[in-house]
Structures are given as C-alpha cells and as structure tokens.
Amino acid sequence: MKNFAFVRARSVKEAVLSLGTDWNEAAVMGGGTDLIGEMKNYVHTPNKVVNLRAVPDLKYIKQDGNLIKIGALTSIAAVETDTLIKSNFAALSKAASLVASPQLRNMGTIAGNICQRPRCWYYRDSGIECLRKGGRLCYAMVGENKYHAVLGGLGCYIVHPSDTAVSFTAFDAKIKIAHPDGEKEVNIEEFFVLPEDDLNRENILKPNEIVTEISVPIPENGTKSTFIKVQERGVWDFAVAGVAVSLKLDGNRCDKARIVLGAAAPIPWRSLDAEKELEGRTINEETAQRAADASVYNNMPMTGNAYKVQLFKNIVKRAILELV
Ligand SMILES: Cc1cc2nc3c(=O)[nH]c(=O)nc-3n(C[C@H](O)[C@H](O)[C@H](O)COP(=O)(O)OP(=O)(O)OC[C@H]3O[C@@H](n4cnc5c(N)ncnc54)[C@H](O)[C@@H]3O)c2cc1C
Ligand code: SF4
Incomplete structure (x- = not known):
C-alpha cells in the first residue's frame, strides 16, 4: 500500500476542509471496508485519508x-x-x-x-486503465461481462x-x-x-x-414494500440482480408504485414503464407480468449477460405479487 497521511476529523467542517479538489489528493473514509481494499490493491492511491469516525453526531x-x-x-x-x-x-x-x-x-x-466504488473486475485490477479510470477502452465490452449492466451503460457498463x-x-x-x-x-x-x-x-x-x-x-398509509436479491452464492455476495418494490395499495388496487432494479445499470434503475403498468390498476398475475416485462424495456445485453433480462422479469413479478 502506498504511504498516506491520516486525518482524524473532529467535525464535518474539518473533514471537508481536509479534503482536496482532486480525487488523488485525499479520500474520505467511513468504515474503510471498500476504501482500504482499493488502496491495498493500488486501485485508488490517495495521498491522504480523512477518517470520519471521530466526527460526533453522524450516527443516528x-x-x-x-x-x-x-x-x-x-x-x-x-x-x-x-x-x-x-x-x-x-x-x-x-x-x-x-x-x-x-x-x-x-x-x-x-x-x-x-x-462504494464499482466492482467491475477490470476496474478493480490496478494493471488495467479502462475508460472509467481515464483509459481509452471499456474492457468489459469485449471481455467478460456476465455481471455487467443490461440498462443505461453507455460507454461504461458497471452495475451500481x-x-x-x-x-x-x-x-x-x-x-x-x-x-x-x-x-x-x-x-x-x-x-x-x-x-x-x-x-x-x-x-x-x-x-x-x-x-x-x-x-x-414515511410512506403513506397502505404502502407495502419488499426487496429481492439474487446472488450466485447464498450469502456474502453482491447482487446478480435485485429489485425493490414499494406499492401504495387500496385493497389490491395500486395507487402508487416504485420499482427500482439493482445490479441492472450503473445507477439504481427506476423503471417508470413498469410503475405505469401498475398505477391505477388491480394487481394480479396479468398486471404483474406486464409490469415485469416493462421493467427491462430498452435493455441492451452484452455478450455474456442476456440471462439477466429474464431474471429481472422473474424477480419483479415475484416482488409485486408478494405484496398483495
Ligand atoms: C466481500 C464483500 C462483499 C460485499 N457485498 C456487498 C453486498 O452484497 N451488497 C452491498 O451493498 N455491498 C457489499 N459490499 C460492499 C460493502 O457494503 C461496502 O464496502 C460498505 O458498505 C462500505 O462502507 P464503508 O463505511 O466501509 O465505506 P468506506 O470503505 O469507508 O468508503 C467507501 C467509499 O465511499 C466513500 N465514502 C465513505 N463515506 C463517505 C461519506 N460520508 N461521504 C462521501 N463519500 C464517502 C469513500 O471515500 C469510498 O470511496 C461488500 C464488500 C465486500 C468487501
Ligand atoms: S465497465 Fe468498462 S469502463 Fe466501466 S469499469 Fe468496467 S471495464 Fe471500466
């Protein structure tokens, strides 16, 4: 690991003033479970680490x-x-x-x-300068991409x-x-x-x-929610696919829906098309299926991750039906 200065900030003000205007100058640390791994592997080598743990009143x-x-x-x-x-x-x-x-x-x-920073294996390899790290190529586009984005990944295909x-x-x-x-x-x-x-x-x-x-x-009365995560290993693993669904229900009629996909795109992916399929309608097998199909509209799978499209449809439908 590269040597670095360590600042134990005592206030939010001290923390932000200790950080620089360049990402390589300093990095802020919470628990360090991601940052220290990046530093050990030379993926990110800041000159200074600003630890927040001694800042009072940030834990509540x-x-x-x-x-x-x-x-x-x-x-x-x-x-x-x-x-x-x-x-x-x-x-x-x-x-x-x-x-x-x-x-x-x-x-x-x-x-x-x-x-936390992305888990793309090319990003996490200090020997590879891909587009996200200022290089000229996205290696996932032509390489191994089974866990990568099926939505929203123009140029870089990480999943959040x-x-x-x-x-x-x-x-x-x-x-x-x-x-x-x-x-x-x-x-x-x-x-x-x-x-x-x-x-x-x-x-x-x-x-x-x-x-x-x-x-x-706090959600309105009648709101129910659930989260489903598919992992390759049963525990201690990042999502291959995930979904959070929150529905405001009147009986089985949906007044308001939020459907957000995880591990689908470089950001948590809110699927407005799927939400529209539910709002104002009664939730049943048919409407849940329509929303599931709509949740991945405009998907653009890569060479190795097309399987994720059907996976998302399955978990979106399952999550919706779990709530009625
Ligand atoms: C083996 C393993 C499995 C994992 N599996 C999962 C999983 O299944 N699901 C999942 O969600 N995560 C998973 N993680 C990631 C883990 O949850 C993160 O490492 C952890 O949440 C990061 O929190 P931290 O406080 O340790 O962050 P740190 O390591 O301290 O920081 C992480 C990043 O956030 C920045 N940062 C920290 N605090 C702040 C702040 N207050 N403001 C601005 N920037 C900040 C840091 O600069 C750094 O870039 C896994 C990690 C490991 C090592
Ligand atoms: S998806 Fe491509 S550009 Fe993005 S981090 Fe991975 S290799 Fe780099």
Whole structure:
C-alpha cells in the first residue's frame, strides 16, 4: 500500500476542509471496508485519508416530522435492525440484511454503502486503465461481462453495487451533502449519475464533499414494500440482480408504485414503464407480468449477460405479487 497521511476529523467542517479538489489528493473514509481494499490493491492511491469516525453526531436513526433521518456513520447493521426502519421501510431493512456479511454490516456505514466504488473486475485490477479510470477502452465490452449492466451503460457498463441504494431510491430518499461553503440536499435520483453524464464517477459528489445524512419520507398509509436479491452464492455476495418494490395499495388496487432494479445499470434503475403498468390498476398475475416485462424495456445485453433480462422479469413479478 502506498504511504498516506491520516486525518482524524473532529467535525464535518474539518473533514471537508481536509479534503482536496482532486480525487488523488485525499479520500474520505467511513468504515474503510471498500476504501482500504482499493488502496491495498493500488486501485485508488490517495495521498491522504480523512477518517470520519471521530466526527460526533453522524450516527443516528431518528424521526423528524414525517421523515426518518439516518446519519452518515450509521452502520448497515443498525439500518437492518432498527424498528423505525423495519416498520416503515421493509425493503430497506431487507436490503441492508442482505449486504455482504455480519462483520461488513457492522463495520460498513450507510453513506459508505451508497458511495462504494464499482466492482467491475477490470476496474478493480490496478494493471488495467479502462475508460472509467481515464483509459481509452471499456474492457468489459469485449471481455467478460456476465455481471455487467443490461440498462443505461453507455460507454461504461458497471452495475451500481449498493443494495441499500436500490431501496432508498424506491422510497424517494434525499441525500444531504456537506461542502466547504455549507451544505445542500438532493433527491437520490439526482445523486447517482450515468456514464453518459460522468464516465469516471457514480455520483455527483466533488472531491471535497461528503454525505452527512440520508432522509426518507414515511410512506403513506397502505404502502407495502419488499426487496429481492439474487446472488450466485447464498450469502456474502453482491447482487446478480435485485429489485425493490414499494406499492401504495387500496385493497389490491395500486395507487402508487416504485420499482427500482439493482445490479441492472450503473445507477439504481427506476423503471417508470413498469410503475405505469401498475398505477391505477388491480394487481394480479396479468398486471404483474406486464409490469415485469416493462421493467427491462430498452435493455441492451452484452455478450455474456442476456440471462439477466429474464431474471429481472422473474424477480419483479415475484416482488409485486408478494405484496398483495
Ligand atoms: C466481500 C464483500 C462483499 C460485499 N457485498 C456487498 C453486498 O452484497 N451488497 C452491498 O451493498 N455491498 C457489499 N459490499 C460492499 C460493502 O457494503 C461496502 O464496502 C460498505 O458498505 C462500505 O462502507 P464503508 O463505511 O466501509 O465505506 P468506506 O470503505 O469507508 O468508503 C467507501 C467509499 O465511499 C466513500 N465514502 C465513505 N463515506 C463517505 C461519506 N460520508 N461521504 C462521501 N463519500 C464517502 C469513500 O471515500 C469510498 O470511496 C461488500 C464488500 C465486500 C468487501
Ligand atoms: S465497465 Fe466501466 S469499469 Fe468496467 S471495464 Fe468498462 S469502463 Fe471500466
């Protein structure tokens, strides 16, 4: 591992002021479960690491009016087990419960989970300079791509690796971001970016910005949600395909739907076409199938991942029918 300076920030202000304007200058660390791996493997070699763990008041899950607010340093395990989350956001607590292993869920923070870097094997190989790392080629396009994107992957075909980000998107979460001049809040759908907008990064964060909080509106009465994840191994594995579905129901009639695919695209992929197939309709085998088919409209499989298209249709249908 390359030598680096270590800053133990005592406040959010100190953290953002310690970061630089260049990604190689400094990296922010939550639990370090992703960052340290990248540094050990020379995938990312910042000169400085700014550790957030000593910053007070960034670890909480609390209700504020109709919002549930989650501090950036809250562990994934706490999100999994918290009763406020379980009772309001079943799809989020289920997604958190399926992240990695108990050790990683205890160590990993919720902000680190949504900000983790891609798992594309070419990206994770320090000897390969692919497009995302400033090189000239996407090696997945012509190489091994069985886990890569079937939607939204123009230029780079990573899938976003975070399970919790998929559920947060289904609940219209907002992300609070601190920067040297103050803070701002954005909708989660504005937070993640496609390769066509930024080929090198997965979200809008600048090198000297950090996530401080994720807030989620409490769903309207009658809302039910679920999360399904397909893994190659039974546990401790990233998703091959995932889906979070949240439905506001009146009996079996769907008033509002959110359907978000995970491991389908470089961002958590909200499928508006699938949602339209459900809203205003009674949920049954037929409508669930139509939504499932619509969930992958415009898919563009690569040489080795066409199997994922049918997989998504299956889990979308299963998730919808689970809720009625
Ligand atoms: C073997 C293994 C299996 C895994 N399986 C899964 C899985 O199934 N599902 C899943 O979702 N994840 C999985 N992960 C990823 C794991 O969940 C992440 O490593 C973890 O969530 C990262 O959290 P952290 O706090 O340790 O982040 P760190 O390692 O500290 O940081 C991760 C990235 O986020 C940035 N970052 C951290 N905190 C902030 C912040 N507050 N603001 C801005 N940027 C920040 C860092 O600079 C870094 O780039 C797996 C990881 C491993 C090693
Ligand atoms: S999919 Fe993206 S990260 Fe992977 S090789 Fe292609 S450009 Fe690089």
